[in-house]
Amino acid sequence: MLSEIYNPGKTEKKIQKFWEKEKIYKFNPHSKKPIYSIDTPPPTVSGRMHLGHAFSYAQEDFIARYRRMKGEEVFYPFGTDDNGLATERLIEKLKKVKSQEMKRKDFIKLCLETLEEIKPEFIKDWKNLGMSCDFSLFYSTIDHRCQKISQQSFLELYKKNRVYQKEAPTIWCPLCQTAIAQAELKDKEFKSYFSDLIFKLDDPNFQAKDLIISTTRPELLPSCVAIFVHPRDERYKNLIGKEAIVPLFGQKVIILKDEKVETGKGTGIVMCCTFGDQTDIEWYLAHNLSLKISITKDGRMNEGAGKYQGLSLEEARKEILNDLKKVDLLVKQEKIKHTVNVHERCETPVEILNTKQWFIRYLDLKEEFLKIGREINWYPKHMKTRYENWIKGLRWDWCISRQRHFGIPFPIWYCGDCGQVILAREDQLPVDPLNDKSKEPCSFCESRSSIPEKDVLDTWATSSLTPQIAISLLPKTKIKLPMNLRPQAHDIIVNWLFYTVTRSYFQEKIKPWKEVMISGFVLDPYGEKMSKSKGNIVAPQDVMEKYGADCIRYWASGAGLGSDLRYSEKEIKEGKRLLTKIWNVAKFCLSHLKGYTLVDSEKIPSDFRTIDRWILSKLQKTIQKTSEAFEKYEYYQAREFILKFFWKDLADNYLELVKYRLYSDTRNKNDFSLEAAKFTLYICLLNILKFFSPILPHITEEIYQNFVSLFSKKSMTEMSKSIHLNDWPKLDKKFLDLEIEILGDKFIKILSAVRRYKAERKYSLKKEFSKVVIESRIQTLSTFFKDLEAAMNVNQVEFGRGEIEIDEEMKIRIYE
């Protein structure tokens, strides 16, 4: 029997143990059921699960659980992302080491060992949340399997001529000292000065006229290689082709015309430096300008900057402005705020440097990627637009080399004699060229001497292969691309989602998944982003400790698909209230179902009262609407339908109306249709448990186990050992009856009217009335008279003349 009060803390742990022991969520590769495969996002192992995780993982779990009950074999592996800066820092902190001072191989080994230690604790949060993944299907993005798959894919792309190495302008983070990709950029606002500088013309005839150029980056003056004006700008037309002298540094630069110049910006004259921004690169390439780099890889001025060499960029900026002032070449300074591209991880403004990097060539495939985007079903639909906008705005090939120490190594060497690239052999993967020797001589000059590539792969180059990695977890490739579902949040559409599409395209020219489900973000109660600096972070562990996982899941089900959700303890408490309600309803039902002999599911009691048929029809409607909502990933809608049925129709109305029958003396059970009442209760409770089970997996399991134990094994053929292995409620047309439903709703109106009458007069609901008269042409309402008498303590209900209007066709009159 169920305890008096539900205790989530104790029960949830017990239930989770039960699931684990019974392997409820184990994927069965031999199943005959259709497979539903999920490309689960691997969380980064950098700390613990945060609220945003709890939010979006709960949402994908609703779907996984619904699909499982719908009769699909759910392939739902779990991985962790431990390849990258976040993990590197974590391990350094935990083990008090410096990765740079270690051999890469040893550091990776230390990572793998440390991760082995801390992983169970990390994953526990996901288990505590009630995730129904098959945790035995597990990967880590730095493990041998992933290294091998990642390197294999690189070799494949190399052979397909899709990767290339090139010395080119690259986005560079001077703090992390590595190249990064366009997708790793972020905006940040800085205070700065917009300074007007004087460039003298190198022409005796124009001696008097100075050029005034506005810039925010005077420290790039040594890199200035040209000056641009708009071809139709009348003010400067005569300057085109002349040369100007860069202040302080003295180099002569030519004045050119280009359509990209905005005449209204600054003075309409712009200097081109290698490189300040994207436009500089374009001009550099289009006008075949020379290259003058004056910045080092660690963000200082180099020898090209003359006396400023060694200064940081900021120091140099200050110094140069000072010196310009001294020689009267600084005309004006305006304080401004402007946004600058920074590295998303460290928020350092990025620079553009000419470096040698590996790229995946894909700018020529924009159309193909857009096409794949159109082949995928997006939930919600408008998220596709973000994907498309990103692709349309892409300007760089994917730079996949990182000058970092920790990561998956490139599986290549360079020939010591001729410099030719030597590829690793498939059978030696995963390989670390820093430790392993090439098994092949140089294919060009047959030299045996080789120099290892030191760079590592961008972490996205591995995590973009999660579908392939997930599939590889099964011994035989039973699952093929496209997988069914990629669930993820909208912030990583431009990297994780997009990159995964590109890899799947390169490999098989198909979409990686049939559908994607995009979740929103978690905000604090005031709609602000949660962040450590604001101190408004809520730890899901604390919430689970206090209220239980079902409550946090309830909260997570409260956001429409794709929309952000504010955290609010009120909603968590609402979840707690729901749990209590479910518990009490179950207690009530079970106490009356004790000793009930389950009839053959085909044999229905013959003594139904109209109210039974009414609630059973409502149930069918709810099955229909709820299933439709879940099919569209609209778990929030589904929850609303379930709540309405459970709380309003069932608990508030039906249970109140059926009580008198259940409590009746068994001697007159024929009068009270006891069989039908119990049958209805049985059906409703079982379906309520099924309805709530995707969202509230723990409490529904606990009640289900008690429910099942009421019945003898023999009558239980249709029931599984867990609520989560049950079939999702199926529409039973024989219980669907629109007329009965309308009739029942009419009756509920009468019931409410009697309740209102009592409330208005401040009577107790129990107060006895001698008679209620109903004026209506609907004769069949009489089938509810007995229910109304019992529920409202009325001695007699009959048809007659009414006085209180209920609707166009009904009036009632009450005799106290």
Next chain:
RNA sequence: GGGCAGUUGGCUCAGUGGUAGAGCAUCUCGUUUACAUCGAGGAGGUCGUAGGUUCAAAUCCUACACUGCCCACCA
């Protein structure tokens, strides 16, 4: 500057052509053998603004305003 989303009762949000909804908060009443972690009932909105389409608009169209997000610009 471009794109996307949103603007509905005090608060948080459902509702995509047919008489405005829920939860919370508020007010009144009520311990009835599932539940006071409750139940019953009430009050509260001209659905951002302005036009238009329609017999009918919160819902469709156009423009605008405001908020949020993404992207671009960042000389």
